[in-house]
Amino acid sequence: MVPAGDDMAPFDSVTARLILLLAETGSIGRAAEREGIASSAVSRRVSDLEARLGVVLFDRSAHGVRLTKAGEAYAEGCRTVLRSIADLDAIMADFGSGQRGSLRLACTSSALTGRLPELLAKFAAKYPGIEISIGEMGAAKALLALDEGQADIAIVSDNYDFKRFDIKPFEDERVWVLAPPEHPLAEQIEPRKALPFEAVLPHAIVGIHHAGSLDRLLSEAAGKAGKALTEALRVESFPALVRMVEAGFGIGFLRSTSLHLLAGTDLVCAPLAEPWAMRQLLLARRKSSPLSAAMKSFMALAGETYLPST
CATH class of the missing domain: 3.40.190.10 (Periplasmic binding protein-like II)
Known part of the structure; x- marks a missing residue:
């Protein structure tokens, strides 16, 4: 029998995302700014989590914060859980008609100045029930967003390590x-x-x-x-x-x-x-992620309209 008050608190996805954001930025202030919350709220969440787990997740210094060994293990666990949550959403979306759902893209500036806007306009007209969200960021951050389950598809330049991803050519x-x-x-x-x-x-x-x-x-x-x-x-x-x-x-x-x-x-x-x-812009997704109906439809349309240079 578990003693009263010792129950493990449920997984907190908001705190998990903050942990990953702190790991990425190395700064409580920058993480708070990105999330639109007070720095004190970020510090409190991390301190409360450390107290509950009985470990120190971050080394603090005047230069910022850095994951400890325990923090690295916890951050990897957060990535795994958040990916699973995102994958579950995709699996559930497949039980619908495919006419509703969401598509989360992480794109570089190059992608957004090429054929992507016109492609998305066609996609939106064909699937008006699918909500599209676009994050403009560098290629490394876009691939990290895939890893952490924060994006379904990334459109990035081809000079990166893609071993963990399925890729298709998107634009020459x-x-x-x-x-x-x-x-x-x-x-x-x-x-x-x-x-x-x-x-x-x-x-x-x-x-x-x-x-x-x-x-x-x-x-x-x-x-x-x-x-x-x-x-x-x-x-x-x-x-x-x-x-x-x-x-x-x-x-x-x-x-x-x-x-x-x-x-x-x-x-x-x-x-x-x-x-x-x-070079090429590539369309990338995690190899382990399920293909939602929205992802399948977008990738099919992208493939139909891709014209290789001759």
Whole structure:
């Protein structure tokens, strides 16, 4: 017989998500801001949980918080339970007609500037009873959202580790370089002619999204060429990159899905010639996750409308 007052409290999904958010951000303040609650409420939830479990989940310091060994084990358990809850929702949705439900997408900026908006418009018109939610984030965070059961499908660039995921091609894209017409590199850019990467390496660039997929791709390519990219400055959005290149801070790089941002500018551009610059956006989902009716319908529509580059 269990003594009164010693009953184990039920699993708290809100606290579980906070634990994972703290593990990701390393900051009580940032986690509280992301969840829209007070920092004191986050601290109290974690302290109450630690007291109930009898373990310390986080090492606290002036620099933030970090999972202990016990915390790492608990966080992995939270991911497992939250994935199971999300999977159960998907399984139950399949018992319906398939005309109702939800679809949670985690997408990069590149995905949202390509064919995805038009595809979602078709999907919404065909399945008006399915609620669509979209989270715009970097590829690494999108894959983490899949892992934690916070997204059904991620649409991300192809230069990541996909061993845990089922993937399908979603959209072809190529890396382009852009420059102001008065820039020295502009003299080497000819209409419809690809430019070798070695031609751009001597020039300062406007960087984008530190450790993002495009940043990683370019840095790795420069490293293989025995060079380092020189950044004049760094921005966090592609429209800002275009404006800074226009202003003369340096050359920049865009994927073909974002070339529409050059409309109304006098910037010149060319695709990079190397095979590594020919990339794909991928549609990814967890291998272990059940396919809900909404996911099946979206993936089918995405496959029907995908046109590989020739």
